[in-house]
Amino acid sequence: MKVLAFNGSPRKEGNTYHAISMVTAELEKEGIETEVIQVGSKAIRGCTACGKCRENQNERCVLPGDDVNEWIQKMMAADGIILSSPVHFAGMGGAMKSFLDRAFYVSGVNGNLFRHKVGAALVAVRRSGGLPTFEQLNNFLLYSEMLLPTSNYWNVIHGTQPGEVVQDIEGVQIMRILGKNMAWLMKLVENGQGMVIPPEREDKAYMHFIR
DSSP states (O other), rough: OEEEEEEEOOOSSSSSHHHHHHHHHHHTTOEEEEEEETTOOOOOOOOOOOHHHHHOOOOOOOOOOSSHHHHHHHHHSSSEEEEEEEBBBBBBBBBHHHHHHHHHHHHTTTTTTTTTTTEEEEEEEESOOOHHHHHHHHHHHTTTBBBBOOSSSSEEEEEESGGGGGHHHHHHHHHHHHHHHHHHHHHHHHHHHHSSSSOOOOOOOOOOSSS
């Protein structure tokens, strides 16, 4: 099994990366392969609402010049996905938002490509805005019918300078438990394949309130 972790911080090895590492350490103890993909320092355009991914049905975004399509294919092949971000004005980083908007829209209009994968979100923050950012990240996972492991508190850890999050004793425990629970849930899913029949996927029902 493999987990992809997307680092939405502009700092490659800042506190968001340290938080990811706490989770992936527990996954690796359970024999689960992990890979961290750096997103926050990349130049990624936002979705232009062109609708071509829906029209083409080829699991790709038509916007050129970045790694979004490569990442989508990696996500499809992975068993678990971690979305992470620092907090910028009580929200996720801009590059991460652009990536997630495009990747998850491609997924949604191409048959829900990430459905029933195990997904987790985590946030690193100096002081405030952790929960709004955590909610933003979770919205993508929940929309996609992904399976979410939990910890013993919301997945937010605190620190300012790179590495300071290791001093947040409660935050470290939250990340460690999240990693353990994610590994456990992934093993439940793997061991249930062929034994427990998953519910059939339903086509999305759209309701418009203006007639």
